Amino acid sequence: MSNRLVSKVVRIPVFLVTLVCCTPTNTAPPEVAPSSPAVLPSTQAKPSAPEKVPASTPIKPSGPEGLHANAPTKPSNSPEGSRNMTTVNLIVGDSLSYSLKKIEVTAGSTVKLTLTHQGRMPKTAMGHNWVLLSNGTNANRFLNTAMRAAKTDYIPESLKDSVIAHTKVIGGGESDIIEFKAPAAGEYTFVCSFPGHGIVMTGKLIAK
């Protein structure tokens, strides 16, 4: 009996020892746990790494880089920009036509218009411009006067008040960029005032 008791007594301590052993073993994992939090701070420390290479994206970047990449994109496409600036790309070539017959802009906005001549003919033979006429202007009368105004690039001095905006005359391979304030809401006629072109080369600018 005594032996059995002893054995039990011995066994119990062994258990206890085992538990004790286990306990420290459990204690060890907690140490691992703190080490894992240490990994987290290290992640947070990543931003500090970029700080060492400051030129790259600013402080909070690494993870949310995508977000940051999007962030700068939004400002560039900010509604303010689109509201205040209308961009128009108009193409012409070795024929009597504009790529656009109708141009819509926001009334009062700033319009940036690029006229590009993709043809090969020189401007003396196939020159084009873009002339926006004010309301009430008789286009045919304007064109008849303009065709005799070669010295002023086919913009007649006497009818300057009829012109809201215009590009210069360009030939093949050339382009011209102008900026002007879109007129009040309404429909306006634009023409090419190069001799003989305006009857066909015409369209409407609609300000809304």
Ligand SMILES: [Cu+2]
């Ligand atoms: Cu023309």
